[in-house]
Amino acid sequence: MYQILEKRELAEGIFLMRVHAPRVAQAALPGQFVIVRTDEFAERIPLTIADFDREEGSVTIIYQIVGAGTMELNSLQKGECVHDFVGPLGVPTHTEGLKKVCIVGGGVGCAIAYPVAKKLRQQLCCVDAIIGFRTRNLVILRDEFYLMTDDGTAGRSGLVTEMLETLFKMGKKYDEVIAIGPLPMMKYVCEVTKKYGIKTVVSMNPIMIDGTGMCGGCRLT
Numbered sequence: 001m002y003q004i005l006e007k008r009e010l011a012e013g014i015f016l017m018r019v020h021a022p023r024v025a026q027a028a029l030p031g032q033f034v035i036v037r038t039d040e041f042a043e044r045i046p047l048t049i050a051d052f053d054r055e056e057g058s059v060t061i062i063y064q065i066v067g068a069g070t071m072e073l074n075s076l077q078k079g080e081c082v083h084d085f086v087g088p089l090g091v092p093t094h095t096e097g098l099k100k101v102c103i104v105g106g107g108v109g110c111a112i113a114y115p116v117a118k119k120l121r122q123q124l125c126c127v128d129a130i131i132g133f134r135t136r137n138l139v140i141l142r143d144e145f146y147l148m149t150d151d152g153t154a155g156r157s158g159l160v161t162e163m164l165e166t167l168f169k170m171g172k173k174y175d176e177v178i179a180i181g182p183l184p185m186m187k188y189v190c191e192v193t194k195k196y197g198i199k200t201v202v203s204m205n206p207i208m209i210d211g212t213g214m215c216g217g218c219r220l221t
Helices: 024-026 068-074 107-121 160-169 184-196
Strands: 001-012 014-020 033-039 044-053 058-064 084-089 100-106 126-133 146-149 176-180 200-202
Touching: 001 126, 024 033, 024 044, 024 058, 024 084, 033 058, 044 068, 044 084, 058 107, 100 107, 100 184, 107 126, 107 160, 107 176, 126 160, 146 160, 176 184, 184 200
Parallel strands: 100 126, 100 176, 126 146, 176 200
Antiparallel strands: 001 014, 014 058, 033 044, 033 084, 044 058
């Protein structure tokens, strides 16, 4: 059993949970995920590792309530335990050798973008980070990024691609752009970076099937 050390609401329907899982924390790397089950009969929920603390033995996950599984997970409180916390799973994000990177996150995808940005900065990489949300009620991790909202209720009004284009026009040059978020957002980020010939890596979480290797990657061209 894995005890919940902290639980708090980051935005409307979006929660952070810090779980005591020493073995996972020791091996975790940015870009990996865990499979969580609230009890032995519960749905298996794949969630990206948002942060980890090897010394404390804790792993942080961020989730949005979208169905019965996440509703059940959210019913647990600090001090209670989840039944399964399996990981780390998946291939870590490749960051070696990068000197200048722009990370673009959308919605809950920012939970994936944060540990990647943190690792790059630890490697003394120059990082610009942009996040986008529909409205201020959905904003998470705002202190770490350039903030954009569709309706202008927080940060700057507009889309993440507009800020990305602005950075390019300011003369910013990057080894790589990493985009993590909804498929339409990642598509339009790629359309911007293609004009400038910048290598772009996107997160294909939407094609994950069950989190045990059946990732659907063979369907990707």
